[in-house]
Amino acid sequence: MSKTEEYRIYAIGDIHGCLAELENMQARIKADLAARPHLKPLVIYLGDYMDRGPDCRGVLENLMKANTSALPARFLYGNHDSYPKLFLNDPISLHGCRYHWLDPVMGGQITLESYGAWGAKPEKAEAFSDAFSDVYPQAHFDWIEGCERSIHIGGYFFAHAGVDPTRPLDQQLEYDLMWIRQPFLSFKEDLGAIVVHGHTPVDEVENHGNRIAVDTGAVFGRKLSCLVLENEVQELLLEPSGRAPCPVIAGA
Numbered sequence: 057m058s059k060t061e062e063y064r065i066y067a068i069g070d071i072h073g074c075l076a077e078l079e080n081m082q083a084r085i086k087a088d089l090a091a092r093p094h095l096k097p098l099v100i101y102l103g104d105y106m107d108r109g110p111d112c113r114g115v116l117e118n119l120m121k122a123n124t125s126a127l128p129a130r131f132l133y134g135n136h137d138s139y140p141k142l143f144l145n146d147p148i149s150l151h152g153c154r155y156h157w158l159d160p161v162m163g164g165q166i167t168l169e170s171y172g173a174w175g176a177k178p179e180k181a182e183a184f185s186d187a188f189s190d191v192y193p194q195a196h197f198d199w200i201e202g203c204e205r206s207i208h209i210g211g212y213f214f215a216h217a218g219v220d221p222t223r224p225l226d227q228q229l230e231y232d233l234m235w236i237r238q239p240f241l242s243f244k245e246d247l248g249a250i251v252v253h254g255h256t257p258v259d260e261v262e263n264h265g266n267r268i269a270v271d272t273g274a275v276f277g278r279k280l281s282c283l284v285l286e287n288e289v290q291e292l293l294l295e296p297s298g299r300a301p302c303p304v305i306a307g308a
Contacts, residue, residue: 059211064094064286066293067214068101069261070134070254072275073109073166078118081280084293086127091298094286097127100207102254102270103134103216103234105200108163109275113170113196120199133203134216134255135234139164140192141201147185156181163275205233208249212285217255218267219247240267252283261292265304 066085071078089097105119106112123129139157150156156178157164165176168184171191176184207214213225215233218240225248237256247266254271261281262269274280282293290302
């Protein structure tokens with residue numbers, strides 16, 4: 057069996073409400089497939105669809121229609137994607153974070169605005185929880201809660217944030233899959249598969265050999281990145297030059 061189980065996988069980093077960038081990347085994937093047809097294409101979205109960016113609702117509505125017979129897709133659950141449920145269940149709590157979801161650092165107020173609930177602030181959390189509940193469609197809630205926590209295909213393991221290096225891949229905790237940074241980011245040894253992840257923004261896609269970081273900070277004015285995996289191939293889908301190699305970082 058090949059490293060990707062005969063799939064060609066397109067892994068897309070954190071979107072955070074950047075609908076235009078998402079649509080552009082989807083068009084580039086379709087163009088790549090038109091130029092290089094493949095029998096088993098698969099798009100994997102690495103999570104964090106919500107918060108900070110200008111059109112969180114538009115991103116969700118796009119992704120809810122993105123899994124088609126012509127181009128199958130699978131969707132991971134990011135830490136920011138967990139916040140609508142957490143906020144609706146308990147609007148006051150920080151839920152283990154240093155900041156409230158409605159703090160500008162977290163960007164939850166931008167998510168509420170995309171659904172028509174304007175002016176949200178942490179000190180008005182209870183009132184805006186009610187307002188959000190009124191405008192957040194049950195179908196959106198159900199779709200995002202149905203996103204996968206991890207995906208294991210051949211020699212690759214896909215998780216939003218990463219994995220706990222002390223645990224086997226089939227025994228990972230949901231919290232770590234969504235939130236972990238250390239000791240995962242500094243771990244240099246074999247992880248049981250090459251872990252493809254987002255969550256921690258980098259300037260360019262970073263291939264460390266045992267893990268590949270794909271969140272290149274689209275919401276911070278950089279770019280949305282897509283890693284292409286096909287058997288032994290590891291490439292980046294670039295514009296306008298097409299594909300480029302994704303080599304392991306020297307010394308990684």
